[in-house]
Amino acid sequence: MxxxxxxxxxxxxxxxxxxxxxxxxxxxxxxxxxxxxxxxxxxxxxxxxxxxxxxxxxxxxxxxxxxxxxxxxxxxxxxxxxxxxxxxxxxxxxxIAEASMYMASMLAARFSVVTVLPRIKTMLEEVVANYGMGHRVLNIRTTPMCVLDFERDPIAGMEMLRQEGRRAVEEDDAEAILLGCAGMADFANDLEEELGVPVIDGVxxxxxxxxxxxxxxxxxxxxxxxxxxxxxxxxxxxxxxxxx
Structure with a gap:
């Protein structure tokens, strides 16, 4: 195919x-x-x-x-x-947002999204609501990095995702983490190993x-x-x- x-x-x-x-x-x-x-x-x-x-x-x-x-x-x-x-x-x-939320809902009862700039939070809240996932998504966590920063500086990107992912598990009580940008795929496996919960890349x-x-x-x-x-x-x- x-x-x-x-x-x-x-x-x-x-x-x-x-x-x-x-x-x-x-x-x-x-x-x-x-x-x-x-x-x-x-x-x-x-x-x-x-x-x-x-x-x-x-x-x-x-x-x-x-x-x-x-x-x-x-x-x-x-x-x-x-x-x-x-x-x-x-x-x-x-x-990819739809796919990640549907897949996460079969692996975890509640989950958080980690994404890019703070201004995108409202946009993603509307996406979550549109898919009827408001009762499952605990939080949408943002970082100070823009979309292309994750391409330019993957080391800093990994650190930002690590910090927010850890907070999501410890503070939100998230049972899975969704990566809220298509450019974050390279980080999923390492984050999952570190955080001890499923980390889902939408792609x-x-x-x-x-x-x-x-x-x-x-x-x-x-x-x-x-x-x-x-x-x-x-x-x-x-x-x-x-x-x-």
Missing amino acids: KIKVINPNTTWEMTRTIEQAAISVKREDTEIVAVSPELGPASIESFYDEYLAIPGVLEEIKKGETEGVDAYIIACYGDPGLQAAREVTSAPVIG VAAVKMAEAIVDLGKKTSKHKTYKFPEKKEYIGMLTSFGSQ
């Missing part, structure tokens, strides 16, 4: 890190195609960034429909454009879920909510989106 992993930001160094995380857990017969869109922000750390990343994500889904893709993964912890993406394909589309969780869904032959429902968009005119920068 072919799984297309879309990093919604345009920083290819981060895309390559995400690709390696996906490849590390895939089956031998699974092909991973990791991409960044041609348009969008260098990183996603605000509602503004998130909304402007969505057109690029949808373009990559549309391309995938001609590339033989069996499933898509949106590799940003806000799951930007996830619902819209499900409208433009019948293939499964999985967000690897999404890959295994995608493989299972494709194996079962399941597709995105087109009965009502995720029907293909009605054809209509879009103008300006969005002209191409009118040709569904």
Whole structure:
């Protein structure tokens, strides 16, 4: 099967890190195609960034429909454009936040998220609420590091995650830790060993879920909510989106 992993930001160094995380857990017969869109922000750390990343994500889904893709993964912890993406394909589309929370709920009763800058906390609180996980997520812990800092200085990144992960276990009483950024995949195994609780990276969780869904032959429902968009005119920068 072919799984297309879309990093919604345009920083290819981060895309390559995400690709390696996906490849590390895939089956031998699974092909991973990791991409960044041609348009969008260098990183996603605000509602503004998130909304402007969505057109690029949808373009990559549309391309995938001609590339033989069996499933898509949106590799940003806000799951930007996830619902819209499900409208433009019948293939499964999985967000890494959604995947990590669903997987964690089968491994632990309560868990905390460790993520990047403080301003993203409200964004992720809304994601948690949208997935009905408010009763399971104990806390969303932030660090002073931005998304790309984890690429530039992985040693400092590991230390920040270690500190907040330890606080999550000791102060929140978290029974698992979710890494709230797609660029944190390299830290999961070491953190799990140190903290003594499951540490879940959303990219690897999404890959295994995608493989299972494709194996079962399941597709995105087109009965009502995720029907293909009605054809209509879009103008300006969005002209191409009118040709569904």
